[in-house]
Amino acid sequence: MSRFLLIVRRDLRIAFRQGGDSSMAVVFFVLAVVLFPLGVGPEANVLARISSGVIWVTALLATMLSLELLFQADYEDGSLELLALAPLPLETVVLAKCLANWLLIGLPLLVAAPLLAVLLHMSAAGFATLALAMALGTPTLILIGALGAALTVGARRGGVLLSLLVLPLFVPVLIFGVAAVDHAIAGLEARPLLLALAGLLLAALALTPWASAAALRQALE
């Protein structure tokens, strides 16, 4: 456990020392959402109608873009090999890195989302559900994105490739995330959809670390 926390601390410390890099995700998130009213027009009812979808799609893109380099720096300076040789299983290392990245990327998105909901005239009934759905959905996105990042370590043109690998796998999270918020706004029961999101998170927690670790191992061979 202490080793797990050491890796989390290491990643957080690197991110803070570099400064700015991880906050780019949330800046992208805000900027991309702000572009939508400019694109579709400022009518409040149109914006309210599309608000949940816009926020979720942009959150998807923001997570994906920020995960591109999740393992790349460690791979290039060789610390990934040391992590793989460490007594901690590589699966746990992947989980630790995902947790660190959720704190760096997921949490700021979570904080920014209700703010953007206000900008898009979302009905106040959806705010709590939006926050809850994002809290359940963003870790899943990061876990799946980590698999994509592990697969593309050392690849040519990693960025575009990552989007092709990861975005189709994001679809269930997007569907249930948007549906939960829309149900809450319409006054329907959002609980089953939140439970579905929680189920996706548990499945991702149980399965993706194995796949990511396998991908990293074959990258290091």
Add this chain to the structure above:
Amino acid sequence: MKRVMHRFATPAQFLRLSAAILPWSAGLTVVLFAVGLYLALIGSPPDYQQGESVRIMYVHVPAAWMAVFVYAVMAAASAVALIWRHPLAYVAARASAPIGACFTFIALATGSLWGKPMWGAWWVWDARLTSVLILFFLYLGYIALMNAFEDQTRGERAAAILALAGAVNLPIIHWSVEWWNTLHQPASMARLGGPTIHGSLLAPLMVMALAFGAYFVTVLLLRIRSELVARKVRAIRLVRVQAAEEARLTRQARHAEA
């Protein structure tokens, strides 16, 4: 299991076996397509509701079945490749991906052609269309990842892991999309209480499905064979380049001595 696999699935054995199978599967493909297309285009009655455009279904439905089936083949080959590190399994997975992507594209294109007169739109965001579209992107991602590395084996292993992740995810994607929106007519073949499709339409459909299956086997064998040959050529070239390089070095060394 392992012994049987290693006895029958060495590349040399495969080349011999596939050479024996190929003429038969190719012939079967031609015959089945001839019969199936005749039945589908001429021999079967037009549908009382859909008219002549029902004939699109005879291409569309088998293509959609094959799209899913080929992904299953690819995932199974990838699993075998990852577990037993069998070289032929990597080649098989690699060879099926473009075929599956083509079947998926055919299913999407014919579905769109059928949708225009039936639904009045080229594209409708209904559940099955959307999940087939996502399947198409999964194929594209697999092919892109396969070719994204300098080192071929590296790409193959990464793509195999992706194929398995996709196979786990595909049912989840399908159900979530299904839940999201269902406008497509419900499945009329795989239902409790037998198919709801009339016999005169079912016969050509089944023949066409078999024709697509035979076509897949033929093209898969051809692609695996050509990939094996390409590898041999690459290996020979590599040896030649190395030999030439060594010869150059010894010549240089002798020159320096003299």
